[in-house]
Amino acid sequence: MKKPLLIAIAILMHCAANATTPDWATGVAPIIYNHCTGCHHDGGIAPFSLLTYADAVANSGSMKADVSSTKMPPWTPDPTYSHMAHERVLSTAEINTIVNWVNAGTPEGTATLAPPAPVYGTKGMIIGTPDLVIKIPTYTSTAATGDVYQCFVLPSGLTADQFVASFEAVPGNPACVHHVLVYADTTGACAALQAATTSGPGYPDFGGVGSNSAIMLGGWVPGSAPMSYPSGFGVRIPKHADIVVQVHYPAGTAGMVDSTEIHFFFSKAPTVRDVYIQPLLIHETPIISTALYIPANTTQTFHEALPSYLSLPDISLLSIAPHMHLVGQNIKSYAIHPAGDTDQLIRINKWDFHWQGFYMLPTIKKIPAGSILHADAYYDNTSANAENPNSPPKDVSAGESTTDEMMLVFFAYANYQAGDENILIDSSKLNVPEMLNYYHGQELLDVCPNPAINDLIVKCHFDQQDIGSISLLDMQGKVVRQFLSNGIINQGYSAYTYSVSGLANGNYILEMRTSQKTLTQKVVVTH
Numbered sequence: 001m002k003k004p005l006l007i008a009i010a011i012l013m014h015c016a017a018n019a020t021t022p023d024w025a026t027g028v029a030p031i032i033y034n035h036c037t038g039c040h041h042d043g044g045i046a047p048f049s050l051l052t053y054a055d056a057v058a059n060s061g062s063m064k065a066d067v068s069s070t071k072m073p074p075w076t077p078d079p080t081y082s083h084m085a086h087e088r089v090l091s092t093a094e095i096n097t098i099v100n101w102v103n104a105g106t107p108e109g110t111a112t113l114a115p116p117a118p119v120y121g122t123k124g125m126i127i128g129t130p131d132l133v134i135k136i137p138t139y140t141s142t143a144a145t146g147d148v149y150q151c152f153v154l155p156s157g158l159t160a161d162q163f164v165a166s167f168e169a170v171p172g173n174p175a176c177v178h179h180v181l182v183y184a185d186t187t188g189a190c191a192a193l194q195a196a197t198t199s200g201p202g203y204p205d206f207g208g209v210g211s212n213s214a215i216m217l218g219g220w221v222p223g224s225a226p227m228s229y230p231s232g233f234g235v236r237i238p239k240h241a242d243i244v245v246q247v248h249y250p251a252g253t254a255g256m257v258d259s260t261e262i263h264f265f266f267s268k269a270p271t272v273r274d275v276y277i278q279p280l281l282i283h284e285t286p287i288i289s290t291a292l293y294i295p296a297n298t299t300q301t302f303h304e305a306l307p308s309y310l311s312l313p314d315i316s317l318l319s320i321a322p323h324m325h326l327v328g329q330n331i332k333s334y335a336i337h338p339a340g341d342t343d344q345l346i347r348i349n350k351w352d353f354h355w356q357g358f359y360m361l362p363t364i365k366k367i368p369a370g371s372i373l374h375a376d377a378y379y380d381n382t383s384a385n386a387e388n389p390n391s392p393p394k395d396v397s398a399g400e401s402t403t404d405e406m407m408l409v410f411f412a413y414a415n416y417q418a419g420d421e422n423i424l425i426d427s428s429k430l431n432v433p434e435m436l437n438y439y440h441g442q443e444l445l446d447v448c449p450n451p452a453i454n455d456l457i458v459k460c461h462f463d464q465q466d467i468g469s470i471s472l473l474d475m476q477g478k479v480v481r482q483f484l485s486n487g488i489i490n491q492g493y494s495a496y497t498y499s500v501s502g503l504a505n506g507n508y509i510l511e512m513r514t515s516q517k518t519l520t521q522k523v524v525v526t527h
Contacts, residue, residue, distance in 0.1 A: 022101045023109025024053045030493075031097060032056060033118050035073050035088045038225065041120045045174055045222070051117045057106045064102040067095050074355050081332065081347035085360040085426035086225065115493045116446035116459050124170040124263055126226050132156065134182075134243045135261035137201035141176050144254040147401050151209050152202040152245045153194045156184070156237060163234025163274075165267035167227045169220030172259035178248040178402070179221040179356075182262055183214035184241040190214065191242050206400050209244045216277040217243075217264075219321075219410075224357040229318060230364070230423050233414055234267040235275045250402055273414050275318060280306060281333065281375045281409035283398050292398040292407055294327055294381040296390075302407055304375040311372060314416035317365040318425070320346050321358040321410040324377060326387045326403070327396050328353070331377040333409045338370040353387065353402075358412065362426040366416055375409050445512050445519035451526040458483070458496045460512060460519070465491040468514035472500070472523065475507055489514055500525050 022028060032040075032050050040050040049055045056063065066072035073088035090098075101107070119127050136152040171177035185191070189211040197203035208214070217235050218227050229235075237243075247260055281304045283292040289303040306312075322331045332347035346359060367373075381393050389403040390396075396405050414420075446459045458470060470484040483498045489512070500523075508523045 020100075021104045021107065022097045023107045024056060024101070025109035025111055025114035027097050027109070028056065028101045029053070029114045029117075031090070031094050033115060035090060035094075037118055037120075038088075038125060039073075041118075043120065043123065044125070053108050053111070053114075060102045060106050064099050067098050070095075074352070076348045076350065076352055076355060076357075077359055078347040078349050082344045083362050084346070085362045112448045112457050113495070116444040116461060119444065123261070124168045124226070126166055126168050126228075126263060126265065128265070130263035131162070131266040132158075132264040133261055134245065134264070135259060136172075136245050136247070138257060138259050139201055139247075141249040141253040141256045141258065143176075143249040143251050146251050147178075147206075148204060148249040149206050149400065150202045150247050150249065151190065151194070151205050152247070153185070153190045153242050154245070156241050156243050158237060158239050158241065160239050162237050162239075162264075163267040163272040164217060164237060164264050165229055165231075165234045165269075165272075166265035167218040167235070168263045169218070170261050170263060171220070172261065173256055174222070176249055176253035176256035176258055177260060178250045179219065180248070180260060180262075181209075181219045181246045182217045183209055183211075183244040183246070184217055184237045185209070185211050185214045185244050186238050186241045187211055187213050188242070190244045205246070209246050211244075214244060215241075218277065219358065221356040222354055227319070227358055227360070227412075228265075229267075229275055230425055232267070232269045232272055233275050233318065234272045235277065237264070273417075275412055275414050277410060277412045279323075279408045279410045280312075280373055281407075283405075283407040288407065292405055294379045294396045294405060296393040296395050297382050299329075299378065299380045299382065301376065301378050304377075304407060304409070306373040308370075308372065311370055312367065313369045315367045315413040316416045316420040317345075317361060317367050317411060317413045319358050319360045319412035321356070321412075322346060322348060322375070322377075323356065323406055323408040323410065324351055324353070324379075325405050326353050326389050327379045327381050327385065327405050328407075329378045329380045329385070331375060331407070331409075333373070333375040335367050335371045335373050337368055343367070343371070358410065360425050362424070364420045364423045364425065366421045367413075373409075373411075375407065377407050379405065445510070445521055447510050447521045447523055450522075451524040452500050453525075453527055454499065454501050456498050456500050456510070456523065458498065458510065458512070459494070460489070460496075461493045462489055462491060462514070465489065466514040466516060468512060470496070470498075471511045471513070472503075473509040473511055475509070477509075480508065501527075 036050050039046040042049050048059055075088040077084050079089055134154050169180040190209055193203045193210045286307050287304050294300045328351045330349050330351055333345045335343040381396050444461045448457050466489045468489040471479045472481040474480050503525050505526050510521045510523045512519045
Protein backbone atom coordinates (compact mmCIF):
# COMPACT_ATOMS: atom_id res chain seq x y z
CA MET A 1 0.00 0.00 0.00
CA LYS A 2 2.93 2.32 0.58
CA LYS A 3 3.85 2.70 -3.08
CA PRO A 4 0.37 3.74 -4.32
CA LEU A 5 0.10 6.12 -1.36
CA LEU A 6 3.43 7.75 -2.19
CA ILE A 7 2.43 8.04 -5.84
CA ALA A 8 -0.87 9.68 -4.83
CA ILE A 9 0.94 12.15 -2.57
CA ALA A 10 3.42 12.96 -5.35
CA ILE A 11 0.57 13.58 -7.79
CA LEU A 12 -1.21 15.86 -5.32
CA MET A 13 1.98 17.79 -4.66
CA HIS A 14 2.60 18.17 -8.41
CA CYS A 15 -0.95 19.40 -8.95
CA ALA A 16 -0.67 21.85 -6.06
CA ALA A 17 2.61 23.18 -7.46
CA ASN A 18 1.07 23.59 -10.90
CA ALA A 19 -1.96 25.32 -9.42
CA THR A 20 0.23 27.94 -7.74
CA THR A 21 2.76 28.44 -10.55
CA PRO A 22 2.23 31.96 -11.89
CA ASP A 23 1.98 32.58 -15.61
CA TRP A 24 2.51 35.65 -17.76
CA ALA A 25 -1.11 36.24 -18.74
CA THR A 26 -2.78 36.44 -15.34
CA GLY A 27 0.12 36.76 -12.90
CA VAL A 28 3.10 38.63 -14.28
CA ALA A 29 1.71 40.87 -17.05
CA PRO A 30 -0.55 42.85 -14.67
CA ILE A 31 2.42 43.57 -12.39
CA ILE A 32 4.71 44.59 -15.22
CA TYR A 33 2.09 46.77 -16.89
CA ASN A 34 1.31 48.61 -13.67
CA HIS A 35 4.82 49.15 -12.36
CA CYS A 36 7.39 48.77 -15.14
CA THR A 37 6.30 49.64 -18.68
CA GLY A 38 6.14 53.38 -18.01
CA CYS A 39 9.92 53.20 -18.56
CA HIS A 40 10.21 49.79 -20.26
CA HIS A 41 8.54 50.48 -23.60
CA ASP A 42 9.81 51.34 -27.07
CA GLY A 43 11.07 54.91 -26.85
CA GLY A 44 11.10 54.85 -23.03
CA ILE A 45 14.10 55.67 -20.87
CA ALA A 46 14.75 52.01 -19.99
CA PRO A 47 17.14 49.98 -22.18
CA PHE A 48 14.52 47.41 -23.23
CA SER A 49 10.75 46.97 -23.56
CA LEU A 50 8.58 44.69 -21.42
CA LEU A 51 5.28 45.17 -23.25
CA THR A 52 5.04 41.64 -24.66
CA TYR A 53 5.45 38.11 -23.38
CA ALA A 54 8.45 37.66 -25.70
CA ASP A 55 10.05 40.83 -24.27
CA ALA A 56 9.62 39.54 -20.73
CA VAL A 57 11.01 36.08 -21.51
CA ALA A 58 14.09 37.59 -23.19
CA ASN A 59 14.80 39.68 -20.09
CA SER A 60 13.49 37.32 -17.42
CA GLY A 61 16.89 36.76 -15.83
CA SER A 62 17.53 40.44 -15.13
CA MET A 63 13.90 40.87 -14.06
CA LYS A 64 14.30 38.19 -11.39
CA ALA A 65 17.61 39.60 -10.13
CA ASP A 66 16.48 43.22 -10.05
CA VAL A 67 13.12 42.71 -8.35
CA SER A 68 14.69 40.34 -5.82
CA SER A 69 17.24 42.99 -4.86
CA THR A 70 14.53 45.73 -5.00
CA LYS A 71 16.74 47.58 -7.49
CA MET A 72 13.70 47.64 -9.75
CA PRO A 73 11.34 49.29 -10.02
CA PRO A 74 13.20 52.40 -8.81
CA TRP A 75 11.16 54.27 -6.21
CA THR A 76 12.74 56.46 -3.55
CA PRO A 77 9.85 57.84 -1.40
CA ASP A 78 9.25 55.77 1.74
CA PRO A 79 5.69 54.31 1.62
CA THR A 80 5.79 53.67 5.38
CA TYR A 81 6.06 57.43 5.95
CA SER A 82 3.48 58.62 3.43
CA HIS A 83 1.93 57.30 0.23
CA MET A 84 2.40 58.91 -3.17
CA ALA A 85 0.30 58.50 -6.30
CA HIS A 86 1.16 55.66 -8.69
CA GLU A 87 3.81 54.14 -6.42
CA ARG A 88 6.18 51.81 -8.22
CA VAL A 89 6.62 49.58 -5.19
CA LEU A 90 6.32 45.81 -5.48
CA SER A 91 4.82 43.89 -2.61
CA THR A 92 6.50 40.72 -1.36
CA ALA A 93 3.76 38.73 -3.10
CA GLU A 94 4.43 40.51 -6.41
CA ILE A 95 8.18 39.93 -6.16
CA ASN A 96 7.55 36.25 -5.42
CA THR A 97 5.21 36.02 -8.40
CA ILE A 98 7.93 37.22 -10.79
CA VAL A 99 10.63 35.07 -9.20
CA ASN A 100 8.46 31.94 -9.19
CA TRP A 101 7.43 32.58 -12.80
CA VAL A 102 11.07 32.73 -13.90
CA ASN A 103 11.96 29.66 -11.83
CA ALA A 104 9.07 27.76 -13.43
CA GLY A 105 10.39 28.42 -16.94
CA THR A 106 8.36 31.57 -17.77
CA PRO A 107 5.04 29.92 -18.75
CA GLU A 108 2.76 32.10 -20.86
CA GLY A 109 -0.55 30.74 -19.64
CA THR A 110 -3.70 31.46 -21.63
CA ALA A 111 -2.79 34.48 -23.74
CA THR A 112 -6.42 35.53 -24.16
CA LEU A 113 -6.65 36.15 -20.41
CA ALA A 114 -3.86 38.74 -20.39
CA PRO A 115 -4.98 42.35 -19.95
CA PRO A 116 -4.45 44.68 -22.91
CA ALA A 117 -0.97 46.17 -23.01
CA PRO A 118 -0.75 49.87 -22.12
CA VAL A 119 -0.19 52.36 -24.92
CA TYR A 120 2.57 54.96 -25.02
CA GLY A 121 3.37 57.74 -27.42
CA THR A 122 6.26 57.47 -29.85
CA LYS A 123 7.79 60.39 -27.97
CA GLY A 124 7.19 60.58 -24.27
CA MET A 125 4.74 58.73 -22.07
CA ILE A 126 1.50 60.68 -22.64
CA ILE A 127 -0.62 59.31 -25.46
CA GLY A 128 -2.45 61.71 -27.73
CA THR A 129 -1.47 64.88 -29.57
CA PRO A 130 -0.12 67.74 -27.43
CA ASP A 131 -1.86 71.10 -27.70
CA LEU A 132 1.50 72.84 -27.77
CA VAL A 133 4.96 71.45 -28.55
CA ILE A 134 8.03 73.53 -27.77
CA LYS A 135 11.27 72.16 -29.21
CA ILE A 136 14.64 73.73 -28.54
CA PRO A 137 17.00 74.34 -31.46
CA THR A 138 19.50 71.56 -32.03
CA TYR A 139 22.20 72.22 -29.46
CA THR A 140 25.67 70.73 -28.99
CA SER A 141 26.73 70.59 -25.36
CA THR A 142 29.85 72.54 -24.41
CA ALA A 143 30.02 71.05 -20.90
CA ALA A 144 33.58 69.68 -20.90
CA THR A 145 34.89 70.13 -17.35
CA GLY A 146 32.01 72.07 -15.79
CA ASP A 147 28.20 72.14 -15.84
CA VAL A 148 26.32 74.19 -18.43
CA TYR A 149 22.83 75.55 -17.80
CA GLN A 150 21.57 76.65 -21.22
CA CYS A 151 18.29 78.56 -21.60
CA PHE A 152 16.26 78.55 -24.79
CA VAL A 153 13.44 81.07 -25.38
CA LEU A 154 10.63 80.25 -27.79
CA PRO A 155 7.37 82.16 -28.30
CA SER A 156 4.29 80.26 -27.20
CA GLY A 157 2.10 81.82 -29.89
CA LEU A 158 -0.85 81.77 -27.49
CA THR A 159 -3.46 84.45 -28.04
CA ALA A 160 -5.32 83.59 -24.82
CA ASP A 161 -4.35 82.25 -21.41
CA GLN A 162 -4.16 78.46 -21.29
CA PHE A 163 -3.99 76.07 -18.33
CA VAL A 164 -1.60 73.13 -18.49
CA ALA A 165 -3.46 69.99 -17.41
CA SER A 166 -0.59 67.64 -18.31
CA PHE A 167 3.05 68.41 -18.93
CA GLU A 168 5.94 66.33 -20.17
CA ALA A 169 9.54 67.11 -21.01
CA VAL A 170 11.08 64.70 -23.51
CA PRO A 171 14.91 64.86 -23.52
CA GLY A 172 16.29 64.76 -27.03
CA ASN A 173 19.39 62.99 -25.75
CA PRO A 174 19.03 61.49 -22.26
CA ALA A 175 22.77 60.77 -22.25
CA CYS A 176 23.58 64.48 -21.94
CA VAL A 177 20.45 65.98 -20.34
CA HIS A 178 20.55 65.92 -16.56
CA HIS A 179 17.42 67.93 -15.91
CA VAL A 180 15.00 70.35 -17.55
CA LEU A 181 13.12 73.28 -16.02
CA VAL A 182 10.40 75.11 -17.95
CA TYR A 183 9.08 78.63 -17.34
CA ALA A 184 6.72 81.20 -18.87
CA ASP A 185 8.04 84.74 -19.18
CA THR A 186 5.84 87.73 -20.02
CA THR A 187 8.45 90.44 -19.37
CA GLY A 188 10.63 89.89 -22.44
CA ALA A 189 13.69 89.77 -20.19
CA CYS A 190 14.63 86.23 -21.20
CA ALA A 191 14.17 86.96 -24.89
CA ALA A 192 16.44 89.99 -24.50
CA LEU A 193 19.14 87.84 -22.87
CA GLN A 194 18.93 85.39 -25.74
CA ALA A 195 19.08 88.16 -28.34
CA ALA A 196 22.20 89.60 -26.70
CA THR A 197 24.03 86.28 -26.78
CA THR A 198 26.18 85.66 -29.84
CA SER A 199 27.27 82.14 -28.89
CA GLY A 200 23.78 80.63 -29.13
CA PRO A 201 21.46 78.99 -29.63
CA GLY A 202 20.08 80.08 -26.30
CA TYR A 203 22.04 81.72 -23.51
CA PRO A 204 23.82 80.39 -20.43
CA ASP A 205 22.44 81.18 -16.98
CA PHE A 206 23.86 79.31 -14.02
CA GLY A 207 20.96 80.04 -11.70
CA GLY A 208 17.34 80.63 -12.67
CA VAL A 209 16.62 81.97 -16.15
CA GLY A 210 17.42 85.63 -15.64
CA SER A 211 13.93 86.84 -14.78
CA ASN A 212 12.50 86.83 -11.26
CA SER A 213 9.03 87.17 -12.80
CA ALA A 214 9.24 83.90 -14.74
CA ILE A 215 6.47 81.42 -13.87
CA MET A 216 7.55 77.84 -13.30
CA LEU A 217 5.53 75.44 -15.46
CA GLY A 218 7.22 72.14 -14.64
CA GLY A 219 10.40 70.15 -14.78
CA TRP A 220 12.00 66.84 -15.66
CA VAL A 221 14.71 64.82 -13.95
CA PRO A 222 15.67 61.18 -14.60
CA GLY A 223 12.90 58.96 -13.30
CA SER A 224 10.19 61.60 -13.20
CA ALA A 225 6.76 60.84 -14.62
CA PRO A 226 4.66 63.34 -16.59
CA MET A 227 2.79 65.85 -14.43
CA SER A 228 -0.98 65.56 -14.76
CA TYR A 229 -3.42 67.46 -12.58
CA PRO A 230 -6.99 66.56 -11.61
CA SER A 231 -9.75 67.93 -13.82
CA GLY A 232 -10.30 71.62 -13.19
CA PHE A 233 -6.70 72.33 -12.10
CA GLY A 234 -3.79 73.60 -14.18
CA VAL A 235 -0.71 75.80 -14.37
CA ARG A 236 -1.51 79.01 -16.23
CA ILE A 237 0.48 80.08 -19.30
CA PRO A 238 -0.36 83.75 -19.91
CA LYS A 239 -1.18 84.75 -23.47
CA HIS A 240 1.75 85.89 -25.59
CA ALA A 241 4.19 84.46 -23.04
CA ASP A 242 7.59 83.19 -24.04
CA ILE A 243 8.39 79.61 -23.03
CA VAL A 244 11.84 79.37 -21.45
CA VAL A 245 13.45 75.92 -21.38
CA GLN A 246 16.51 75.58 -19.16
CA VAL A 247 18.53 72.41 -19.76
CA HIS A 248 21.32 71.26 -17.47
CA TYR A 249 24.16 69.62 -19.41
CA PRO A 250 26.58 68.05 -16.89
CA ALA A 251 30.36 68.05 -17.14
CA GLY A 252 31.70 65.48 -19.57
CA THR A 253 28.92 65.81 -22.14
CA ALA A 254 30.72 68.21 -24.51
CA GLY A 255 30.04 67.33 -28.13
CA MET A 256 26.78 65.52 -27.47
CA VAL A 257 23.81 66.82 -29.47
CA ASP A 258 20.39 67.48 -27.96
CA SER A 259 16.95 68.56 -29.19
CA THR A 260 14.73 68.40 -26.08
CA GLU A 261 11.05 69.14 -26.53
CA ILE A 262 8.21 70.02 -24.18
CA HIS A 263 4.65 68.71 -24.57
CA PHE A 264 1.76 70.71 -23.14
CA PHE A 265 -1.78 69.35 -22.89
CA PHE A 266 -4.28 72.08 -22.04
CA SER A 267 -7.28 71.72 -19.76
CA LYS A 268 -10.65 71.35 -21.47
CA ALA A 269 -12.61 72.00 -18.25
CA PRO A 270 -15.04 74.96 -18.36
CA THR A 271 -13.37 76.54 -15.33
CA VAL A 272 -9.81 75.90 -14.16
CA ARG A 273 -8.08 76.76 -10.90
CA ASP A 274 -4.49 77.98 -10.80
CA VAL A 275 -1.78 75.58 -9.67
CA TYR A 276 1.42 77.21 -8.42
CA ILE A 277 4.85 75.50 -8.39
CA GLN A 278 7.28 77.05 -5.92
CA PRO A 279 10.32 76.00 -3.83
CA LEU A 280 8.73 77.06 -0.55
CA LEU A 281 11.61 75.47 1.39
CA ILE A 282 14.99 76.66 0.18
CA HIS A 283 18.55 76.79 1.51
CA GLU A 284 18.46 80.51 2.21
CA THR A 285 18.05 82.44 5.45
CA PRO A 286 15.75 82.78 7.29
CA ILE A 287 14.37 79.42 6.10
CA ILE A 288 17.44 77.21 6.65
CA SER A 289 18.81 76.77 10.19
CA THR A 290 22.46 77.45 9.26
CA ALA A 291 24.27 78.06 5.99
CA LEU A 292 24.35 74.98 3.77
CA TYR A 293 28.03 74.11 4.20
CA ILE A 294 29.50 70.62 4.60
CA PRO A 295 33.25 70.63 5.35
CA ALA A 296 35.33 67.83 3.90
CA ASN A 297 35.30 64.57 5.89
CA THR A 298 32.21 65.53 7.89
CA THR A 299 28.54 64.67 7.96
CA GLN A 300 25.98 67.41 8.56
CA THR A 301 22.27 67.70 9.27
CA PHE A 302 20.22 70.77 8.33
CA HIS A 303 16.71 71.93 9.14
CA GLU A 304 14.44 74.22 7.13
CA ALA A 305 11.18 75.82 8.25
CA LEU A 306 8.95 78.43 6.68
CA PRO A 307 8.89 81.34 9.18
CA SER A 308 5.51 82.07 10.72
CA TYR A 309 5.43 85.51 9.11
CA LEU A 310 5.68 83.77 5.70
CA SER A 311 3.05 81.15 6.51
CA LEU A 312 0.55 80.33 3.80
CA PRO A 313 -3.24 80.58 3.78
CA ASP A 314 -5.27 77.37 3.41
CA ILE A 315 -3.73 75.54 0.45
CA SER A 316 -4.50 72.35 -1.44
CA LEU A 317 -1.28 70.39 -1.93
CA LEU A 318 -1.07 68.30 -5.11
CA SER A 319 2.59 67.43 -5.49
CA ILE A 320 5.96 67.65 -3.76
CA ALA A 321 9.58 67.39 -4.98
CA PRO A 322 12.66 67.40 -2.72
CA HIS A 323 16.00 68.18 -4.34
CA MET A 324 19.62 67.66 -3.28
CA HIS A 325 22.86 66.79 -5.06
CA LEU A 326 25.52 64.09 -4.64
CA VAL A 327 26.51 64.64 -1.01
CA GLY A 328 22.86 64.44 0.10
CA GLN A 329 21.85 61.19 1.79
CA ASN A 330 18.26 61.54 3.00
CA ILE A 331 15.55 64.15 3.30
CA LYS A 332 12.04 64.44 4.66
CA SER A 333 9.40 67.15 4.63
CA TYR A 334 6.42 67.61 6.90
CA ALA A 335 3.96 70.25 8.08
CA ILE A 336 3.04 71.09 11.65
CA HIS A 337 -0.55 72.26 11.79
CA PRO A 338 -1.76 75.02 14.13
CA ALA A 339 -3.26 72.35 16.41
CA GLY A 340 0.24 70.91 16.85
CA ASP A 341 -0.18 67.66 14.90
CA THR A 342 2.48 66.62 12.38
CA ASP A 343 1.45 65.98 8.77
CA GLN A 344 4.01 63.65 7.15
CA LEU A 345 4.49 64.71 3.52
CA ILE A 346 7.45 62.78 2.08
CA ARG A 347 10.56 60.96 3.24
CA ILE A 348 13.40 59.68 1.05
CA ASN A 349 15.66 57.43 3.10
CA LYS A 350 18.31 56.89 0.43
CA TRP A 351 18.63 59.92 -1.79
CA ASP A 352 19.46 59.15 -5.41
CA PHE A 353 20.61 62.17 -7.40
CA HIS A 354 20.14 60.17 -10.61
CA TRP A 355 16.50 59.28 -9.93
CA GLN A 356 14.28 62.12 -8.77
CA GLY A 357 10.74 63.29 -9.39
CA PHE A 358 7.76 65.49 -8.72
CA TYR A 359 5.60 63.16 -6.64
CA MET A 360 1.84 63.59 -6.88
CA LEU A 361 -0.22 62.83 -3.78
CA PRO A 362 -2.91 60.10 -3.93
CA THR A 363 -5.54 62.68 -2.95
CA ILE A 364 -5.32 66.43 -2.65
CA LYS A 365 -4.14 67.32 0.85
CA LYS A 366 -5.36 70.37 2.73
CA ILE A 367 -2.61 72.29 4.52
CA PRO A 368 -4.51 74.61 6.88
CA ALA A 369 -3.59 78.25 7.29
CA GLY A 370 -0.97 78.80 9.97
CA SER A 371 0.78 75.49 9.29
CA ILE A 372 4.58 75.56 9.25
CA LEU A 373 6.37 73.64 6.51
CA HIS A 374 9.56 71.83 7.57
CA ALA A 375 12.36 69.77 6.04
CA ASP A 376 15.27 67.83 7.53
CA ALA A 377 18.21 66.62 5.45
CA TYR A 378 21.42 64.72 6.08
CA TYR A 379 24.66 65.05 4.07
CA ASP A 380 27.75 62.84 3.96
CA ASN A 381 30.89 64.52 2.67
CA THR A 382 33.25 61.67 3.51
CA SER A 383 34.94 59.00 1.42
CA ALA A 384 32.31 56.53 2.73
CA ASN A 385 29.81 58.21 0.38
CA ALA A 386 30.21 56.39 -2.93
CA GLU A 387 28.51 59.30 -4.75
CA ASN A 388 30.90 61.93 -3.38
CA PRO A 389 32.07 63.91 -6.44
CA ASN A 390 35.47 64.62 -4.88
CA SER A 391 38.20 62.15 -3.96
CA PRO A 392 39.59 63.05 -1.53
CA PRO A 393 36.55 64.98 -0.21
CA LYS A 394 36.52 68.78 -0.51
CA ASP A 395 34.45 71.41 1.29
CA VAL A 396 30.97 71.67 -0.26
CA SER A 397 28.60 74.64 -0.05
CA ALA A 398 25.36 75.77 -1.66
CA GLY A 399 25.43 76.30 -5.40
CA GLU A 400 24.06 75.37 -8.80
CA SER A 401 26.88 73.04 -9.89
CA THR A 402 26.47 69.29 -9.54
CA THR A 403 29.50 69.32 -7.23
CA ASP A 404 27.81 71.97 -5.03
CA GLU A 405 24.82 71.19 -2.82
CA MET A 406 21.18 72.15 -2.51
CA MET A 407 18.33 71.66 -0.09
CA LEU A 408 15.08 72.49 -1.85
CA VAL A 409 11.52 71.26 -1.55
CA PHE A 410 9.17 72.25 -4.38
CA PHE A 411 5.42 72.28 -3.78
CA ALA A 412 2.64 72.29 -6.39
CA TYR A 413 -0.50 73.69 -4.80
CA ALA A 414 -3.73 75.61 -5.34
CA ASN A 415 -5.73 77.89 -3.09
CA TYR A 416 -7.95 75.67 -0.98
CA GLN A 417 -11.67 75.23 -1.61
CA ALA A 418 -14.01 73.18 0.55
CA GLY A 419 -14.01 69.54 -0.51
CA ASP A 420 -10.59 69.57 -2.19
CA GLU A 421 -9.33 66.89 0.20
CA ASN A 422 -11.86 64.49 -1.34
CA ILE A 423 -10.44 64.86 -4.87
CA LEU A 424 -8.73 61.63 -5.91
CA ILE A 425 -5.53 61.65 -7.96
CA ASP A 426 -4.69 57.93 -7.82
CA SER A 427 -7.59 55.48 -7.61
CA SER A 428 -5.24 52.60 -6.76
CA LYS A 429 -5.17 53.89 -3.20
CA LEU A 430 -8.78 52.86 -2.79
CA ASN A 431 -9.55 49.45 -1.32
CA VAL A 432 -10.30 47.77 -4.65
CA PRO A 433 -9.39 44.48 -6.36
CA GLU A 434 -5.84 44.14 -7.64
CA MET A 435 -6.77 44.01 -11.33
CA LEU A 436 -8.62 47.31 -11.19
CA ASN A 437 -6.09 50.07 -11.43
CA TYR A 438 -3.66 49.28 -14.20
CA TYR A 439 -2.32 51.86 -16.61
CA HIS A 440 -2.92 54.87 -14.32
CA GLY A 441 -6.04 56.16 -16.05
CA GLN A 442 -5.52 54.84 -19.58
CA GLU A 443 -8.69 53.57 -21.23
CA LEU A 444 -7.98 50.65 -23.56
CA LEU A 445 -9.71 48.18 -25.85
CA ASP A 446 -8.31 44.94 -27.26
CA VAL A 447 -9.78 41.84 -28.91
CA CYS A 448 -8.61 38.23 -29.20
CA PRO A 449 -8.27 35.86 -30.82
CA ASN A 450 -7.87 37.88 -33.96
CA PRO A 451 -8.71 36.38 -36.46
CA ALA A 452 -11.73 35.03 -34.55
CA ILE A 453 -13.29 31.69 -35.41
CA ASN A 454 -16.27 31.10 -33.10
CA ASP A 455 -15.80 33.35 -30.06
CA LEU A 456 -14.38 36.82 -29.63
CA ILE A 457 -13.00 38.03 -26.27
CA VAL A 458 -13.34 41.79 -25.78
CA LYS A 459 -10.82 43.07 -23.23
CA CYS A 460 -10.98 46.61 -21.91
CA HIS A 461 -9.82 48.88 -19.12
CA PHE A 462 -11.84 51.88 -17.93
CA ASP A 463 -11.04 54.20 -15.05
CA GLN A 464 -14.67 54.49 -14.00
CA GLN A 465 -17.81 52.38 -14.38
CA ASP A 466 -19.95 53.60 -17.24
CA ILE A 467 -22.98 52.74 -19.38
CA GLY A 468 -22.08 51.64 -22.86
CA SER A 469 -22.69 49.54 -25.93
CA ILE A 470 -20.52 47.00 -27.74
CA SER A 471 -21.21 46.46 -31.42
CA LEU A 472 -19.67 44.69 -34.38
CA LEU A 473 -19.84 46.74 -37.59
CA ASP A 474 -19.14 45.82 -41.17
CA MET A 475 -16.74 47.95 -43.18
CA GLN A 476 -19.63 50.18 -44.30
CA GLY A 477 -20.44 51.02 -40.67
CA LYS A 478 -23.60 48.90 -40.42
CA VAL A 479 -24.20 47.04 -37.15
CA VAL A 480 -24.13 43.31 -37.89
CA ARG A 481 -24.19 42.12 -34.30
CA GLN A 482 -25.12 43.97 -31.12
CA PHE A 483 -23.24 42.40 -28.23
CA LEU A 484 -24.26 44.90 -25.52
CA SER A 485 -26.79 47.72 -25.57
CA ASN A 486 -26.75 50.38 -22.84
CA GLY A 487 -25.26 47.93 -20.39
CA ILE A 488 -22.73 48.40 -17.60
CA ILE A 489 -19.06 48.65 -18.55
CA ASN A 490 -17.23 47.75 -15.36
CA GLN A 491 -14.53 49.86 -13.79
CA GLY A 492 -11.00 48.53 -14.21
CA TYR A 493 -10.03 45.54 -16.32
CA SER A 494 -12.79 43.39 -17.84
CA ALA A 495 -12.99 40.61 -20.42
CA TYR A 496 -16.26 39.75 -22.20
CA THR A 497 -16.78 36.75 -24.49
CA TYR A 498 -19.17 36.96 -27.47
CA SER A 499 -20.02 34.58 -30.30
CA VAL A 500 -19.24 35.41 -33.92
CA SER A 501 -20.73 32.17 -35.24
CA GLY A 502 -22.86 32.65 -38.31
CA LEU A 503 -21.03 35.75 -39.49
CA ALA A 504 -19.50 35.78 -42.95
CA ASN A 505 -15.74 35.64 -43.17
CA GLY A 506 -14.21 39.08 -43.55
CA ASN A 507 -13.13 42.30 -41.86
CA TYR A 508 -15.20 44.04 -39.18
CA ILE A 509 -14.93 46.87 -36.66
CA LEU A 510 -15.52 46.23 -32.96
CA GLU A 511 -16.92 49.42 -31.45
CA MET A 512 -17.21 50.14 -27.71
CA ARG A 513 -19.18 53.32 -27.08
CA THR A 514 -19.56 54.85 -23.60
CA SER A 515 -20.86 58.18 -22.36
CA GLN A 516 -17.28 59.49 -22.41
CA LYS A 517 -15.71 58.15 -25.60
CA THR A 518 -15.75 55.60 -28.40
CA LEU A 519 -13.01 53.00 -28.83
CA THR A 520 -12.62 50.74 -31.86
CA GLN A 521 -10.57 47.74 -32.97
CA LYS A 522 -10.38 45.96 -36.31
CA VAL A 523 -11.55 42.32 -36.19
CA VAL A 524 -11.08 39.56 -38.75
CA VAL A 525 -13.56 36.66 -38.75
CA THR A 526 -12.36 33.37 -40.29
CA HIS A 527 -14.39 30.20 -39.75
